[in-house]
Amino acid sequence: MKINHFNIALLFVSTMMLTGCFGHCADFNCTRLDPRWVKSVHNCRSNNYKVVLSAIGSKFNYQSTSQVQDSDIGQHISGQCTYYDGRYDVRKDKQYGHLFAK
Numbered sequence: 001m002k003i004n005h006f007n008i009a010l011l012f013v014s015t016m017m018l019t020g021c022f023g024h025c026a027d028f029n030c031t032r033l034d035p036r037w038v039k040s041v042h043n044c045r046s047n048n049y050k051v052v053l054s055a056i057g058s059k060f061n062y063q064s065t066s067q068v069q070d071s072d073i074g075q076h077i078s079g080q081c082t083y084y085d086g087r088y089d090v091r092k093d094k095q096y097g098h099l100f101a102k
């Protein structure tokens with residue numbers, strides 16, 4: 001089998017995809033999460049829950065951020081904050097952004 005640069009690159013990318021280490025982890029084996037990433041995701045979720053509560057909470061009878069968190073929009077926020085590494089704004093979302101239009 002002839003080894004070339006393409007095969008080596010393909011092996012490297014496949015290994016990275018299987019381990020899931022694309023900047024979220026503190027070490028190569030993903031044994032612990034990067035504390036800055038965890039804080040960023042936590043802040044993203046908290047800020048977006050507060051935005052939902054203050055902007056449209058009364059419309060959907062949300063009394064607290066825990067009620068927002070348990071709702072469909074809260075579950076969506078949680079997933080998007082994780083996926084986008086804490087860089088997510090529910091007001092700019094294609095699925096829920098229309099709720100915040102004035």
